[in-house]
Amino acid sequence: MITEAEVVEKVRTxxxxxxxxxxxxxxxxxxxxxxxxxxxxxxxxxxxxxxSEFELFTIDEEQAASLVTxxxxxxxxxxxxxxxx
Numbered sequence: 001m002i003t004e005a006e007v008v009e010k011v012r013t014x015x016x017x018x019x020x021x022x023x024x025x026x027x028x029x030x031x032x033x034x035x036x037x038x039x040x041x042x043x044x045x046x047x048x049x050x051x052s053e054f055e056l057f058t059i060d061e062e063q064a065a066s067l068v069t070x071x072x073x074x075x076x077x078x079x080x081x082x083x084x085x
Contacts, residue, residue, distance in 0.1 A: 002081060004078050007054070007074070007077050007078045007081050008074045008078065010053060010054075010077075011026075011050070011070070011073055011074045011077050012025070012026040012027070012028075012070060012074070013026075014046070014049055014050065014053060015032075015036065015046065015070055015073065016036075018042065018045065018046050018049060019036045019037055019038070020036070020037040020038060020039065020042045021036060021037035024036070026070045027070060028069065028070050028071035028074060029069060029070070029071060030069060030070045031068055031069050032067065032068065032069065032070070032073075033068075036070075043064075047059050047064060050073070050077060054077060054080065054081040056080055056081065059076075059080075063076060
């Protein structure tokens with residue numbers, strides 16, 4: 001079973017490693033576009049990597065549109081990947 005802390009750590013690592021500005025440490029408050037250099041193509045690549053990492057079906061377009069910060073992705077992945085209590 002994966003814990004919430006493990007989900008958050010995996011999300012931050014993946015986002016940081018895939019940043020178009022070069023590998024870096026990702027923090028919850030960072031904005032994907034303004035702070036980490038993501039654009040539509042790199043965001044799509046990130047979504048595919050997250051789906052693969054957490055063995056998810058496609059991330060819903062509506063959900064993806066609301067993702068602005070690393071913390072937003074942490075929250076979504078925790079909801080989708082962490083086991084229900």
